[in-house]
Amino acid sequence: MTDRIKNFLASRRHEGPILVVDLDVVRENYGAFAKALPDTRVFYAVKANPQPEVLRLLADLGSCFDCASVAEIRQVLSAGATADRISFGNTIKKERDVAEAYRLGVDLFAVDCREEVEKISRAAPGARVFCRILCDGAGAEWPLSRKFGCVPEMAVDVLEHAHRLGLTAHGVSFHVGSQQRDPAMWDGALASASAIFRECAERGIHLAMVNLGGGFPTRYLKEIPGVKSYGAAIFEALRKHFGNRLPETIIEPGRGMVGNAGMIQAEVVLISKKSDAVDETRWVYLDIGKFGGLAETMDEAIRYPIRTAHDGAEKVPCVLAGPTCDSADVLYEKEPYLLPVSLEIGDLVLIEATGAYTTTYSAAGFNGFPPLETVVI
Amino acid sequence: MTDRIKNFLASRRHEGPILVVDLDVVRENYGAFAKALPDTRVFYAVKANPQPEVLRLLADLGSCFDCASVAEIRQVLSAGATADRISFGNTIKKERDVAEAYRLGVDLFAVDCREEVEKISRAAPGARVFCRILCDGAGAEWPLSRKFGCVPEMAVDVLEHAHRLGLTAHGVSFHVGSQQRDPAMWDGALASASAIFRECAERGIHLAMVNLGGGFPTRYLKEIPGVKSYGAAIFEALRKHFGNRLPETIIEPGRGMVGNAGMIQAEVVLISKKSDAVDETRWVYLDIGKFGGLAETMDEAIRYPIRTAHDGAEKVPCVLAGPTCDSADVLYEKEPYLLPVSLEIGDLVLIEATGAYTTTYSAAGFNGFPPLETVVI
Numbered sequence: 156m157t158d159r160i161k162n163f164l165a166s167r168r169h170e171g172p173i174l175v176v177d178l179d180v181v182r183e184n185y186g187a188f189a190k191a192l193p194d195t196r197v198f199y200a201v202k203a204n205p206q207p208e209v210l211r212l213l214a215d216l217g218s219c220f221d222c223a224s225v226a227e228i229r230q231v232l233s234a235g236a237t238a239d240r241i242s243f244g245n246t247i248k249k250e251r252d253v254a255e256a257y258r259l260g261v262d263l264f265a266v267d268c269r270e271e272v273e274k275i276s277r278a279a280p281g282a283r284v285f286c287r288i289l290c291d292g293a294g295a296e297w298p299l300s301r302k303f304g305c306v307p308e309m310a311v312d313v314l315e316h317a318h319r320l321g322l323t324a325h326g327v328s329f330h331v332g333s334q335q336r337d338p339a340m341w342d343g344a345l346a347s348a349s350a351i352f353r354e355c356a357e358r359g360i361h362l363a364m365v366n367l368g369g370g371f372p373t374r375y376l377k378e379i380p381g382v383k384s385y386g387a388a389i390f391e392a393l394r395k396h397f398g399n400r401l402p403e404t405i406i407e408p409g410r411g412m413v414g415n416a417g418m419i420q421a422e423v424v425l426i427s428k429k430s431d432a433v434d435e436t437r438w439v440y441l442d443i444g445k446f447g448g449l450a451e452t453m454d455e456a457i458r459y460p461i462r463t464a465h466d467g468a469e470k471v472p473c474v475l476a477g478p479t480c481d482s483a484d485v486l487y488e489k490e491p492y493l494l495p496v497s498l499e500i501g502d503l504v505l506i507e508a509t510g511a512y513t514t515t516y517s518a519a520g521f522n523g524f525p526p527l528e529t530v531v532i
Numbered sequence: 533m534t535d536r537i538k539n540f541l542a543s544r545r546h547e548g549p550i551l552v553v554d555l556d557v558v559r560e561n562y563g564a565f566a567k568a569l570p571d572t573r574v575f576y577a578v579k580a581n582p583q584p585e586v587l588r589l590l591a592d593l594g595s596c597f598d599c600a601s602v603a604e605i606r607q608v609l610s611a612g613a614t615a616d617r618i619s620f621g622n623t624i625k626k627e628r629d630v631a632e633a634y635r636l637g638v639d640l641f642a643v644d645c646r647e648e649v650e651k652i653s654r655a656a657p658g659a660r661v662f663c664r665i666l667c668d669g670a671g672a673e674w675p676l677s678r679k680f681g682c683v684p685e686m687a688v689d690v691l692e693h694a695h696r697l698g699l700t701a702h703g704v705s706f707h708v709g710s711q712q713r714d715p716a717m718w719d720g721a722l723a724s725a726s727a728i729f730r731e732c733a734e735r736g737i738h739l740a741m742v743n744l745g746g747g748f749p750t751r752y753l754k755e756i757p758g759v760k761s762y763g764a765a766i767f768e769a770l771r772k773h774f775g776n777r778l779p780e781t782i783i784e785p786g787r788g789m790v791g792n793a794g795m796i797q798a799e800v801v802l803i804s805k806k807s808d809a810v811d812e813t814r815w816v817y818l819d820i821g822k823f824g825g826l827a828e829t830m831d832e833a834i835r836y837p838i839r840t841a842h843d844g845a846e847k848v849p850c851v852l853a854g855p856t857c858d859s860a861d862v863l864y865e866k867e868p869y870l871l872p873v874s875l876e877i878g879d880l881v882l883i884e885a886t887g888a889y890t891t892t893y894s895a896a897g898f899n900g901f902p903p904l905e906t907v908v909i
Binding site: 201223225247289300333390422479485515518523526 | 898
């Protein structure tokens with residue numbers, strides 16, 4: 156909770172849930188990444204929070220950008236960054252979107268299969284591509300599926316295919332899983348990456364870049380290692396697997412860049428019980444839920460810290476739920492959430508570390524509720 | 533697939549996913565409910581699809597409306613229905629929203645605890661309230677949690693509390709679970725409702741109404757009983773538990789009213805494999821996913837029928853995923869989806885029975901993708 160956010164909220168009349176993002180924290184986070192990994196370029200994962208003010212600040216600070224769609228590419232260009240600082244990092248792209256990105260000057264594309272390479276060779280001739288490989292995601296709090304990437308053995312063929320089709324086989328990317336709490340997780344992926352570099356070299360293809368992905372965490376309820384520890388562990392793994400011939404590297408922080416810069420203020424709408432006798436569990440309903448910006452509570456994956464004016468009072472386990480008529484709109488139930496026993500209907504609460512993956516996730520108008528209001532200060 | 537939808541899509545250039553809703557089907561569904569339950573008033577669950585054209589049609593047909601928020605109440609009033617045809621059916625309401633609804637003329641409110649009764653007694657003095665009771669939801673495809681309702685024993689006290697505070701204790705409501713495939717599920721809930729009627733009568737409170745809730749299914753991949761079977765089973769259960777003193781009844785169909793009236797056209801963005809050797813699973817990526825309107829694929833709960841131009845060809849199991857950079861944006865994986873082996877990148881597919889719980893669920897701008905475009909014809 157920064158003083159700037161505190162002052163802003165003090166002067167606001169609460170009409171509905173709001174996310175407040177403090178640019179000073181984003182600036183600090185950018186500085187910490189730049190310091191912890193001085194030879195690595197930062198490609199901010201725009202999807203984490205594409206607010207124009209955030210993009211403008213990062214563009215001014217010299218950041219590059221990882222975009223998921225043509226719309227995000229346009230947002231970044233509008234924020235003042237040039238196209239040579241943009242990567243089209245989604246492995247799933249319509250060919251006409253590749254063409255449009257290329258027309259806008261983007262020259263760096265993610266792939267994970269031959270089919271995508273072929274689209275890019277037609278729609279963005281000569282562009283640079285990097286191939287994403289699968290990672291197991293152990294240690295990450297947000298589930299990492301097999302959706303993106305191919306096995307390392309196939310990556311060599313994919314990159315060779317790109318090379319033959321006149322593209323620049325530029326490198327390898329991976330993602331160790333979002334909210335990754337173990338800095339050692341980069342080691343295994345870098346071992347695979349260096350093996351791909353060697354195999355490609357044997358085929359006469361000289362890769363240049365390793366995209367170390369995102370995964371850098373935000374502090375929620377549990378402690379996390381600092382960015383410095385990640386930088387040290389990654390540098391050590393790079394030296395171990397690449398020796399003196401270190402590749403060009405980039406990182407794609409999203410949550411790690413903006414997560415702790417934002418805080419949601421919400422209101423307690425109802426506190427009740429289901430029974431006077433058999434079920435004494437307290438149910439606490441907020442005016443924000445799974446469809447209003449807290450989608451990452453899916454399967455109770457991300458547990459946000461929640462502050463109230465009663466902190467310090469005795470706490471009791473509560474089921475926490477959102478305001479919609481959807482029975483799935485429950486935030487924490489399997490593992491109930493501890494909240495002050497003196498919490499009351501109408502009280503305001505602060506949901507911390509909500510700067511990433513909230514606003515844009517919120518539903519367009521579910522149950523008539525508008526998407527999460529956002530203010531950048 | 534109606535001829536009207538077919539003709540509309542034939543004349544459209546596909547730029548992105550679109551939901552097309554056919555009002556003729558909504559009209560037929562309304563007629564089927566009115567016929568199957570002739571003595572029961574229909575309160576359409578607006579949250580299922582609040583498109584103005586849908587609300588206007590239903591208002592013209594004489595439907596009443598179940599609203600989840602003040603915004604939905606305003607939408608219904610704009611569609612031409614009067615406030616006496618509106619129920620504020622959300623058990624979780626801010627007191628100022630109750631006051632605003634009351635000011636707009638709404639006089640019927642859902643409650644499931646004493647705290648909510650107290651809000652209504654202050655903000656909507658004299659209004660009618662019905663108390664929601666818990667139901668186990670067995671047989672329903674969309675998970676029913678304990679989020680709404682109290683145990684039947686407590687409902688009697690809640691209604692008595694309302695009565696003492698000058699409200700009209702109007703009745704009881706329950707919900708047997710969305711996409712409920714077993715018409716017999718109303719029997720147990722009606723047994724509880726009739727016990728509450730008796731106990732209230734003993735305390736001198738004469739309830740008038742049973743809200744039978746929603747739950748009426750749409751046909752996805754599995755066969756479902758027709759609306760007639762639901763009508764018959766419900767009428768039988770009413771007679772069994774209420775004898776000759778049948779209460780006033782209402783139903784709140786949402787999915788059952790609009791689900792099969794809509795169809796989404798989407799595009800195959802990529803078809804690929806993760807490995808040439810060890811994992812031959814086909815991955816099919818569409819330009820719509822969990823955050824673009826298909827949120828009900830959460831935990832693979834709702835399995836939509838998907839039609840392609842290759843139907844009739846040999847089918848192979850596929851993992852089906854959306855277009856965003858989110859690893860959780862996978863539609864069907866645990867139980868892979870059978871799709872034609874001849875399906876190709878760029879092909880259009882039709883996702884059937886998507887008229888309910890799609891557009892308003894879609895994210896405001898996740899990954900830069902706009903909310904689901906919707907056209908009502």
